[in-house]
Amino acid sequence: MVADGLRVLFCGINPGLMSAATGHHFARPGNRFWPVLHLSGFTPRLLRPAEQQELLSYGLGITNVVARATARADELTAEEYIEGGRLLAEKVTRLRPRWLAVVGVTAYRAAFADRTAKVGPQERTIGDTGIWVLPNPSGLNAHWTPATMAEEFRRLREAADGPG
Template identity: 55%
Template structure:
């Protein structure tokens, strides 16, 4: 996969990346929104430095390290990917509260249509904003979306310095263990 040029990144503003989704998944990962890099190449968590693929492999969701262009292989592992906000931005800080609220409504519609067991929101602040839970912590949440349990996890972006790789792996591993026990 070639790195997008500066021009291709600029042209990716507002683009979307298709969901990786199917009925009855064990875990539907919900990102904040696509990065310009992901939108330019058309795959989730594609920006170099994003730790998503390494973390889910180390946590046991996948039998081997997948690359972003192999994202459809997640479905065979019982996992999928969607986003709160569909449009790509340079920074998540560009997203307004009403976009998170609209994203929560779209996520509910997906929960009702596809019936995942667990929806894991990847971004604690995104979870707090979308569901009006300013003090939510990582882990299982009290709310449900349809029948789906909700789980909040840190954003695996390499730009998220609050969580180091090993801490992310432990938090994602806790979700995997829980998803296998339900």
């Protein structure tokens, strides 16, 4: 679900089995992406995964680093992450979003060979597109609460909404 010139292109790691079955990003019950997106002010109401197409009307899009569905992200290989990062960079170059938001610091580190990356804005860009690493909203990432995740998403929203 992408388009040219988005404010933010969100990028998950890869589809989980529920997302692969439904065709909707972050579809697993308990995944906090959609609630956090709303809490941070990106969407005026809580969207369900089946309503992901509405993101385009807010200047938002969504994609993945790796297309292959797995039960857990740790089933992906280093080669899949590297190839996914290469393909993602091509997509970003073509679509020119203002920000690429990679949801998961481990995925960003693996896809872009940046072992020291931390959550937040990155020095690296892809053309004129800034890169922001967000916490993974999976329920397995328990040390980030919905409130602390929403604060990081809000920081990105403010950057995306600002002059530029």
